[in-house]
Amino acid sequence: MSGARQALTRLRDRLRQESRLLVAFSGGADSALLAAVAAEALGDAALAVTAVSASLPERERRSARRFARANGIAHLEVATDELEREDYVANGPDRCYHCKSALFDALAPLRALTGAAVALGTNLDDLGDHRPGQRAAAERGVIAPLVDAGFTKQLVREASALLGLGTADKPAAACLSSRIAYGDPVTTEALARVEAAEDAVKDLGFPVVRVRAHADGTLARIEVPAADIPRLTAHATAIDRVVRGAGFSFCSLDLAGFTSGRMNVLIPATALTAPRPT
Numbered sequence: 001m002s003g004a005r006q007a008l009t010r011l012r013d014r015l016r017q018e019s020r021l022l023v024a025f026s027g028g029a030d031s032a033l034l035a036a037v038a039a040e041a042l043g044d045a046a047l048a049v050t051a052v053s054a055s056l057p058e059r060e061r062r063s064a065r066r067f068a069r070a071n072g073i074a075h076l077e078v079a080t081d082e083l084e085r086e087d088y089v090a091n092g093p094d095r096c097y098h099c100k101s102a103l104f105d106a107l108a109p110l111r112a113l114t115g116a117a118v119a120l121g122t123n124l125d126d127l128g129d130h131r132p133g134q135r136a137a138a139e140r141g142v143i144a145p146l147v148d149a150g151f152t153k154q155l156v157r158e159a160s161a162l163l164g165l166g167t168a169d170k171p172a173a174a175c176l177s178s179r180i181a182y183g184d185p186v187t188t189e190a191l192a193r194v195e196a197a198e199d200a201v202k203d204l205g206f207p208v209v210r211v212r213a214h215a216d217g218t219l220a221r222i223e224v225p226a227a228d229i230p231r232l233t234a235h236a237t238a239i240d241r242v243v244r245g246a247g248f249s250f251c252s253l254d255l256a257g258f259t260s261g262r263m264n265v266l267i268p269a270t271a272l273t274a275p276r277p278t
Helices: 002-015 029-045 058-070 095-114 124-128 133-140 153-162 188-203 226-234 236-245 262-266 269-273
Strands: 021-024 046-052 075-079 117-119 210-214 219-223 250-253
Touching (some): 002 029, 002 153, 021 029, 029 058, 029 153, 058 075, 058 188, 188 210, 210 262, 219 236, 226 236
Parallel strands (some): 021 046, 021 117
């Protein structure tokens, strides 16, 4: 893991260039590593901030709190208003742009008061993906220390293991809005339906699961890792019951298995390649 050790040294050096830092902390592996190393490098000058809204699963919120306490990280929760923003609710391909804009707007008063930089846990592997939130970050001068230090996702996990962080092998997670098909509105009710269904499936023994909502929330399409599909089908009756109990009318299984960002196949190629506004 010499590569991870070297990357950690680069990350510490990069973070020490900031006098104060606000880390956007979702509780996932990337932002957890960034928050932990920032706390080590900057002490009280680093603050991890979690955006709280209906799009954050309660399990993830509790997990972020536990991680911060366990690792001595100063932690703050801020309410964000993305669900009050028409462009976010419309759920177009640029939804993440409006989500990150809401986060940065919520952090603006604290940023102005402290003079702190804002940092995201973006890694090098994220740069080639469809992530409109990166444009919002660039517009607001938000930094990406993991990118600056040369971290890939694999290096994030290796470095987290070196530091003994419980997030080293944590499965990837995304906001609940990513489960709703583009074009279908993002509402509090739709997010609650998805969260209830995913929690119920996880409670049946499937820790990695996505419940994707289609057809205005009437159809649930379940994704689990391909290796878990036989086991899930053996629980078909129970799965169908809990998903319908969460409010869906139909329950289906994606036979291709779990793939992060699967909803992006619904985005026209022109939207993925359109030039970014300047």
